[in-house]
Amino acid sequence: MxxxxxxxxxxxxxxxxxAYLDGELAAGDARELEVHLAQCPECARFRDGRLELRAAITxxxxxxxxxxxxxxxxxxxxxAARARAPHRFTARGVWRPLALAASLAVVALGSWRLAxxxxxxxxxxxxxxxxxxxSLMPGHLTDVLSSDQHTVKPWFNGRLDFSPPVYDFxxxxxxLLGGRLDYxxxxxxxxxxxxxxxxxINVFLWPSARGPAAAPATRTQQGYHLLHWTTADYxxxxxxxxxxxxxxxxxQLMRQAxxxxxxxxxxxxxx
Amino acid sequence: MESxxxxxxxxxxxxxxxxxxxxxxxxxxxxxxxEDVVQDACLRALKYFDGFRGEEGTSARAWLLAIVRNTAxxxxxxxxxDAVVFEFDEAQHSGSVADEHxxxxxxxxxxxxxxxxxLDRLAPEFREVIVLRELEGLSYKEIGDVAGVPVGxxxxxxxxxxxxxxxALREEGER
Numbered sequence: 001m002x003x004x005x006x007x008x009x010x011x012x013x014x015x016x017x018x019a020y021l022d023g024e025l026a027a028g029d030a031r032e033l034e035v036h037l038a039q040c041p042e043c044a045r046f047r048d049g050r051l052e053l054r055a056a057i058t059x060x061x062x063x064x065x066x067x068x069x070x071x072x073x074x075x076x077x078x079x080a081a082r083a084r085a086p087h088r089f090t091a092r093g094v095w096r097p098l099a100l101a102a103s104l105a106v107v108a109l110g111s112w113r114l115a116x117x118x119x120x121x122x123x124x125x126x127x128x129x130x131x132x133x134x135s136l137m138p139g140h141l142t143d144v145l146s147s148d149q150h151t152v153k154p155w156f157n158g159r160l161d162f163s164p165p166v167y168d169f170x171x172x173x174x175x176l177l178g179g180r181l182d183y184x185x186x187x188x189x190x191x192x193x194x195x196x197x198x199x200x201i202n203v204f205l206w207p208s209a210r211g212p213a214a215a216p217a218t219r220t221q222q223g224y225h226l227l228h229w230t231t232a233d234y235x236x237x238x239x240x241x242x243x244x245x246x247x248x249x250x251x252q253l254m255r256q257a258x259x260x261x262x263x264x265x266x267x268x269x270x271x
Numbered sequence: 272m273e274s275x276x277x278x279x280x281x282x283x284x285x286x287x288x289x290x291x292x293x294x295x296x297x298x299x300x301x302x303x304x305x306e307d308v309v310q311d312a313c314l315r316a317l318k319y320f321d322g323f324r325g326e327e328g329t330s331a332r333a334w335l336l337a338i339v340r341n342t343a344x345x346x347x348x349x350x351x352x353d354a355v356v357f358e359f360d361e362a363q364h365s366g367s368v369a370d371e372h373x374x375x376x377x378x379x380x381x382x383x384x385x386x387x388x389x390l391d392r393l394a395p396e397f398r399e400v401i402v403l404r405e406l407e408g409l410s411y412k413e414i415g416d417v418a419g420v421p422v423g424x425x426x427x428x429x430x431x432x433x434x435x436x437x438x439a440l441r442e443e444g445e446r
Contacts (some may be wrong), residue, residue: 015430022404024411024426053437057405066292074288074313078280081314189386197410223411 017043021050021200027147027177034145124185124237128228129221131182132202132239136170141200142178144192152179156190162206164190167257174201174250184237194250201240201250208235213238216251220244227251231258280320284313287332290337290407297402298343300391312342319381333413340399340417397432405427 019025021032037043057120137143144155153166159181168176174194182191182204189206214230225247228237291312295305316323316338323334390398396418403414414425 001375014434015426018430018433019411019426022411050433050438053433053440054405056386056440057401061390061406062301063289063406064293064296064305066288066309067306069290070309071285071288073306073310075281076287077310077314078277078317081317197408270396 014042014046017047018050021047021054023195023200027175031145071201125219125221125226126227127184128204128226128237128239129224131184131191131204132224135180135182135193135202136200141180143180147176147178150174152176152192155179156181160188160190162190162207164192164234165258167254169194169250169257171255172253174253174254177224196240196242196246196250199240199242199246201238201242201247203232203254204237204239208233216255218248229255280317283320283323284316284330284335287335288313289318290332291335293406294336294399294402295338295343297398297406297432298340298395299346304346308339308343308346311346312339315342330413332407333409333417336403336407336409337417337419344395385443386436386439389436393432393435397435400425400429401432401436 016025016029016033020030025033037047144152146152146155147168147170149166149168153163156164156179164179166176170176174196177193177195177200179190179192182189184204185206187206189204192203192205194201196201208230213232214228214231216227216229218225218227220226224239224241225244226237226239227247228235230236236254238247238254240247240250242250287308291309292305295308295312296302299305299308312335316335319338323331390401390440393394393401399418400414403409403417409417411422414429415422418425420428
């Protein structure tokens with residue numbers, strides 16, 4: 001990784017930085033790059049320029065909904081084609097429609113200012129959302145950058161008065177990216193970061209006050225989904241700009257891991 | 272059976288019609304052409320639907336977008352056979368990210384351009400990676416599948432396209 005002159009002139013490196021910002025870099029490379037970014041003002045400037053561009057695209061380059069007339073035309077054309085050649089269809093049960101929400105996969109960095117303007121502590125949800133958005137700003141995402149749960153979990157030792165459950169869902173498409181300390185609800189909390197393509201998922205965890213476990217409740221705010229629940233051990237908030245279907249899928253994994261892992265990890269959530 | 276097949280096709284393809292139309296709009300730069308391309312693409316999709324089983328790695332969205340992309344490029348080639356670099360040669364064309372005649376660029380001279388116009392003016396191979404990434408949210412792998420190029424090429428095209436757009440953004444700021 002080399003440094004350029006006033007203008008960043010190493011195209012290979014630019015592409016790598018782009019891949020990093022797109023969440024397409026392997027964890028090891030990403031870590032190396034973050035170290036470099038912290039030391040190299042030129043590359044940091046380059047990154048900031050890219051983030052500006054991303055915000056500008058989000059704000060100003062529109063998505064075009066298909067006109068209703070087109071929708072009708074397509075339906076009609078498909079119907080007519082089928083009438084002409086019905087034999088083209090054969091049964092195939094393998095397929096199930098993907099329930100992928102048509103989420104615009106652009107991290108809405110543009111909205112962080114808005115969120116930060118909110119007075120701190122308006123409500124817990126606002127606070128959690130502001131933390132999430134702040135974490136998307138360059139250099140704020142992770143204190144410990146690792147996809148290894150056995151690296152991330154011990155990192156919290158001595159930093160928190162509890163040991164948060166850390167899972168690895170990479171086999172399910174939600175790789176662990178790292179963790180950091182955060183401050184929510186007037187206390188230090190564990191924030192775990194998971195990824196899904198270029199979407200980021202923040203999981204905030206802290207020991208729950210004594211009280212009944214609370215069932216999950218979802219809300220949507222400024223285009224982000226938030227879900228929280230309380231178990232006997234801790235309170236958990238999940239935030240992301242993922243499409244709702246994937247978001248719920250992830251939350252489901254978390255909750256399942258909690259209940260199945262309660263003997264090994266979940267119950268050890270509190271020391 | 273037939274109608275259930277049709278229903279299945281509609282359930283798989285129609286949810287991605289907005290994505291298809293958006294890509295078509297940016298590739299054709301024209302709403303009427305975009306509608307034609309999407310309709311054409313849906314008919315092609317219907318034809319190849321048997322071959323698509325949505326197994327791991329291929330989302331219905333990326334699959335449909337690939338068809339839209341190819342439909343847009345081939346219709347463009349039909350209409351303006353000399354205007355399109357269909358078989359894009361990275362080495363040969365690496366000098367220019369812009370999709371315009373050198374003279375037009377000269378005439379444009381120092382005229383500053385907006386972000387939207389800058390995107391429209393990118394060569395289609397660069398424009399499509401921006402749209403697929405920033406607006407459709409595909410992974411590099413999916414973009415590679417749609418555009419029929421290796422992931423490394425996706426990476427370099429995306430990076431160069433962004434640099435070009437950033438330049439336009441800077442010029443806007445200077446105005």
